[in-house]
Amino acid sequence: MRPAHTHVLSSILSFFQLTAGIVVHAVTHLDALKRRSVMSITYKQIYFTGIQALLPVSFAAMLVGFTMETQMRGLLGSGIEINVKMLKLVVLREFAPLFTAFIVLGRSGAAIASELAAMKVQGEIRSLYLMGIDPGEYLIVPRVVGCCVAVPVLTFYFQVIVAGFGPALASMLVEIELGPYYQAIFNSITLTEIIASTSKNVCFGLIIAATACSSGIYVPTARIWIPQAAELAVMRGFILLLAGDACFALLMI
Amino acid sequence: MNALVTQMQNVRSEQFHCANLRLHGGEVGVVCVKSLEQGMAFVDAMMGLKAPMEGRVELLGTLLYELPESARLSLLARTCHVGGGLVSNLKVWENLALPALFHHLISAEEVERRLVAAMEQIQNKDDWLQNRLKALPDTLSTYSRRMVGLLRCAIQRPQLIVAEFLLDDLEEGPVDKLVKMLVWLKSQAPDMAVLLVNLGPIDAGHLALQNLKAAWIVELEEPHHAVSEKH
Numbered sequence: 001m002r003p004a005h006t007h008v009l010s011s012i013l014s015f016f017q018l019t020a021g022i023v024v025h026a027v028t029h030l031d032a033l034k035r036r037s038v039m040s041i042t043y044k045q046i047y048f049t050g051i052q053a054l055l056p057v058s059f060a061a062m063l064v065g066f067t068m069e070t071q072m073r074g075l076l077g078s079g080i081e082i083n084v085k086m087l088k089l090v091v092l093r094e095f096a097p098l099f100t101a102f103i104v105l106g107r108s109g110a111a112i113a114s115e116l117a118a119m120k121v122q123g124e125i126r127s128l129y130l131m132g133i134d135p136g137e138y139l140i141v142p143r144v145v146g147c148c149v150a151v152p153v154l155t156f157y158f159q160v161i162v163a164g165f166g167p168a169l170a171s172m173l174v175e176i177e178l179g180p181y182y183q184a185i186f187n188s189i190t191l192t193e194i195i196a197s198t199s200k201n202v203c204f205g206l207i208i209a210a211t212a213c214s215s216g217i218y219v220p221t222a223r224i225w226i227p228q229a230a231e232l233a234v235m236r237g238f239i240l241l242l243a244g245d246a247c248f249a250l251l252m253i
Numbered sequence: 254m255n256a257l258v259t260q261m262q263n264v265r266s267e268q269f270h271c272a273n274l275r276l277h278g279g280e281v282g283v284v285c286v287k288s289l290e291q292g293m294a295f296v297d298a299m300m301g302l303k304a305p306m307e308g309r310v311e312l313l314g315t316l317l318y319e320l321p322e323s324a325r326l327s328l329l330a331r332t333c334h335v336g337g338g339l340v341s342n343l344k345v346w347e348n349l350a351l352p353a354l355f356h357h358l359i360s361a362e363e364v365e366r367r368l369v370a371a372m373e374q375i376q377n378k379d380d381w382l383q384n385r386l387k388a389l390p391d392t393l394s395t396y397s398r399r400m401v402g403l404l405r406c407a408i409q410r411p412q413l414i415v416a417e418f419l420l421d422d423l424e425e426g427p428v429d430k431l432v433k434m435l436v437w438l439k440s441q442a443p444d445m446a447v448l449l450v451n452l453g454p455i456d457a458g459h460l461a462l463q464n465l466k467a468a469w470i471v472e473l474e475e476p477h478h479a480v481s482e483k484h
Binding site for chain 1: 415
């Protein structure tokens with residue numbers, strides 16, 4: 001009998017191998033998007049992951065913006081420069097990408113994992129093979145591409161709401177000169193920061209999709225694994241997103 | 254005699270022992286299996302999903318397991334599998350068109366034309382057109398799901414139909430309708446071969462097999478048993 005720590009280590013290794021395999025498969029089969037049926041699922045995935053998440057992201061962003069603005073004013077005073085610096089570093093660079101990614105992971109990551117697990121259990125993945133359709137092309141590529149497109153766009157939307165509505169809402173409680181504050185935020189953003197933020201968000205989209213797909217598609221064929229696949233996707237995704245964020249933080253030093 | 258569509262020589266897996274069969278274009282063959290698992294393992298071995306432990310599998314003139322996976326999948330586009338799960342998040346009409354459109358076999362207009370022609374063979378055509386085609390597969394009965402598989406064959410016009418458990422667990426009426434559709438499909442493409450995988454033994458005098466003019470019946474044995482063939 002193998003010791004417990006060996007079992008845990010081999011499970012972790014196997015998960016990383018499967019997830020990396022999903023990423024490699026998706027990247028090397030991007031030409032599947034030329035097929036209309038694959039493109040159609042990709043649009044559906046973007047709609048589900050991106051557009052349908054707008055409402056929860058809007059609420060979350062407004063509340064985060066309001067809380068951060070009031071807290072920063074209490075802590076740092078009313079100086080525009082220091083507040084803008086704090087907003088950019090803490091909220092726009094770190095908080096917004098992570099928060100958006102967590103929302104997408106909780107909604108779409110769990111849904112993708114349970115959907116794929118259900119398809120596996122019901123024999124639909126076998127059916128796709130028997131139709132001559134590569135499940136990697138038909139199921140994984142659209143989900144990976146959908147998340148990689150939707151997450152950066154949603155994060156940008158989150159950042160705009162935080163920077164736009166947060167100070168406006170907070171100005172009802174604390175004194176904020178909105179015009180100069182917005183101007184200072186706008187002036188402080190550089191093209192390099194936009195590129196870095198987009199790259200990070202694309203990576204987050206990739207992490208969410210690959211984790212969800214590997215948690216869903218490689219489950220044993222038993223119904224009990226369908227909810228477990230969703231749970232695994234969320235927990236593994238959560239840890240990988242934090243690890244990914246730490247890696248980006250190291251790169252940005 | 255028509256070209257050989259599929260051939261298995263001394264094929265052995267964990268679920269069955271030494272399968273030998275040859276199916277030519279235009280023929281109907283019947284493979285009787287002992288269990289669902291055995292039937293699925295047989296279909297998987299025959300269609301290239303899981304390599305058998307031993308033996309040689311030929312499909313449409315090619316040694317299946319010598320091909321890379323992408324080429325195997327392309328080959329499967331010329332076959333049609335009936336009886337597997339339909340894709341649950343696609344509506345029935347999307348399921349029908351999926352293989353033909355995915356593999357760019359025919360245009361969307363041709364898919365519609367072939368579907369309309371096949372629909373003429375169904376008694377309650379209006380119900381299908383108004384309700385069942387727009388529904389999700391989970392809402393369909395077992396019979397309707399199997400009919401969807403046959404309608405897909407009507408659209409695809411494959412060289413080989415593999416009908417997995419098509420006639421099992423159904424009353425006489427639905428079986429007759431499915432057989433009638435299969436007979437019509439064969440009349441539309443005389444070179445098309447049909448392989449019926451049946452759960453349990455089936456008599457050669459069974460009306461369905463008589464209507465389909467089955468060429469042979471093979472009973473698949475569990476591992477370490479011989480295969481018997483009845484002509």
